[in-house]
Amino acid sequence: MKHVPCALTIAGTDPSGGAGIQADLKTFQELKCYGMAVITSAVAQNTTGVKDVHHLPLGFLEKQLQSISEDMPVHALKTGMVAQKDMMNVIADWIPKIDAYYVMDPVMIAQSGDSLSEEESREVLRNQLLPLTSLVTPNIPEAEEITGKRIKTEKDMKEAAEAIVKNFGAGAALVKGGHKKGTAVDYLFDGNEIYTFESERIQTKNTHGTGCTYSAAITAYLARGYSLPEAVKQAKHFVTEAIRHSFDLGHGSGPTNHFAAREEVSNKWM
Ligand SMILES: Nc1ncnc2c1ncn2[C@@H]1O[C@H](COP(=O)(O)OP(=O)(O)O)[C@@H](O)[C@H]1O
Numbered sequence: 001m002k003h004v005p006c007a008l009t010i011a012g013t014d015p016s017g018g019a020g021i022q023a024d025l026k027t028f029q030e031l032k033c034y035g036m037a038v039i040t041s042a043v044a045q046n047t048t049g050v051k052d053v054h055h056l057p058l059g060f061l062e063k064q065l066q067s068i069s070e071d072m073p074v075h076a077l078k079t080g081m082v083a084q085k086d087m088m089n090v091i092a093d094w095i096p097k098i099d100a101y102y103v104m105d106p107v108m109i110a111q112s113g114d115s116l117s118e119e120e121s122r123e124v125l126r127n128q129l130l131p132l133t134s135l136v137t138p139n140i141p142e143a144e145e146i147t148g149k150r151i152k153t154e155k156d157m158k159e160a161a162e163a164i165v166k167n168f169g170a171g172a173a174l175v176k177g178g179h180k181k182g183t184a185v186d187y188l189f190d191g192n193e194i195y196t197f198e199s200e201r202i203q204t205k206n207t208h209g210t211g212c213t214y215s216a217a218i219t220a221y222l223a224r225g226y227s228l229p230e231a232v233k234q235a236k237h238f239v240t241e242a243i244r245h246s247f248d249l250g251h252g253s254g255p256t257n258h259f260a261a262r263e264e265v266s267n268k269w270m
């Protein structure tokens with residue numbers, strides 16, 4: 001039987017479809033992976049911001065994870081919104097039971113400015129989850145939170161990526177420059193080398209879910225067997241096209257276009 005790459009996301013929801021679990025599953029599907037999803041929190045949100053959050057009970061999170069590991073193969077997984085420290089502990093206990101790449105998007109604050117994680121969970125993220133990762137993908141504010149150092153320059157971004165691997169035990173770190181001025185440049189440190197991934201900055205307010213989409217795309221390429229630098233390179237292309245052809249939907253920061261990188265539609269549909 002043909003082997004299908006299997007990718008799992010453990011994250012919160014976005015009923016408006018641009019971020020969270022919904023963005024991850026769309027991305028897995030676009031990138032020809034069998035997508036699976038474990039929900040941490042149900043979030044009432046849209047392009048304008050977060051209205052309410054309902055955390056699922058811990059025992060139920062455990063049962064969802066067990067439903068995967070007792071039955072399904074996982075080649076790569078990602079975590080997105082994991083708001084509470086006890087949820088992080090449950091996930092940290094579960095990950096070593098499966099043999100898969102682990103990409104952590106350390107979601108802390110939504111683009112709308114709403115907090116998506118409890119302050120006290122950040123210590124557990126650093127100490128329990130980071131050492132289990134194959135890759136962590138912080139934006140600049142998240143990299144500052146992890147390292148405790150301000151990031152102002154591109155040199156600071158590279159140093160943060162190195163510190164997150166060397167001092168906090170992440171497998172690799174990709175510090176994303178979506179929140180700075182100038183080109184959209186991201187730096188990957190894989191324990192040996194710094195790699196640079198750069199694209200032009202697209203002038204749009206419609207960037208809801210970019211971080212989710214990017215980390216899901218990296219996860220999908222890892223599930224498909226790409227090396228880490230190649231997975232990031234392909235995922236960067238995927239997210240750049242998704243932003244370039246993002247949708248002017250909703251009244252806030254609109255969602256990215258998860259099918260923009262499809263060659264067969266890019267000329268016809270847009
Ligand atoms: N306006 C933009 N034009 C092009 N690329 C962008 C833009 N905004 C963000 N990116 C890219 O999108 C990806 C997600 O980055 P970022 O927005 O920093 O993440 P997050 O959603 O976690 O804050 C990165 O590759 C970043 O460089």
Ligand SMILES: Cc1ncc(COP(=O)(O)O)c(N)n1
Nearest residue numbers: 012019020111209210211212
């Ligand atoms: C459930 C969930 N997870 C993550 C984000 C972050 O989204 P963004 O990539 O826009 O910062 C979000 N808004 N909702």
